[in-house]
Amino acid sequence: MWVWLWVSSFLDVGIQMTDNGKTTSKLTALGVGRAIPASSQFKLFDGGGLHLVVTPSGGKLWRLAYRFQGKEKTLSIGAYPVITLAEARERAHDAKRLLSNGVDPSALKKAEKVADAPAPVLPTFKDVALEVIAQKRLRCTENYVDGYSARMKHRAGTVY
Numbered sequence: 001m002w003v004w005l006w007v008s009s010f011l012d013v014g015i016q017m018t019d020n021g022k023t024t025s026k027l028t029a030l031g032v033g034r035a036i037p038a039s040s041q042f043k044l045f046d047g048g049g050l051h052l053v054v055t056p057s058g059g060k061l062w063r064l065a066y067r068f069q070g071k072e073k074t075l076s077i078g079a080y081p082v083i084t085l086a087e088a089r090e091r092a093h094d095a096k097r098l099l100s101n102g103v104d105p106s107a108l109k110k111a112e113k114v115a116d117a118p119a120p121v122l123p124t125f126k127d128v129a130l131e132v133i134a135q136k137r138l139r140c141t142e143n144y145v146d147g148y149s150a151r152m153k154h155r156a157g158t159v160y
């Protein structure tokens with residue numbers, strides 16, 4: 001709680017503390033922009049699980065804390081100032097809509113990321129064999145390399 005009091009004493013982040021230690025107002029765009037890093041990481045809460053994590057290095061990261069199937073989870077929304085306060089609230093609202101439909105927003109985000117990733121390009125046997133032969137040409141005699149190449153062609157059949 002002392003971190004909140006320390007932060008709010010230097011900044012106008014739109015937070016008002018009550019007697020029981022809870023916040024009574026939401027963050028403001030001006031307050032988010034003015035949030036300065038401290039020696040340790042701290043959070044500025046907006047309500048409904050949305051909060052801004054301010055790191056000691058100066059990074060400001062939007063996160064949404066939520067519960068899914070009885071487990072507490074955190075969804076990364078993005079970095080400030082790329083994601084503004086209004087956009088963060090909108091994305092948090094979208095995530096809560098998914099939760100109300102029984103979908104875990106974090107799992108959905110991971111599945112979309114995997115689906116969007118390009119398939120890895122794996123080298124063929126021929127590519128690897130030619131690379132090995134090229135490396136052997138640098139270190140071995142020409143006679144040895146020719147024999148090695150012939151053995152590779154014989155073992156690989158029509159692939160090489």
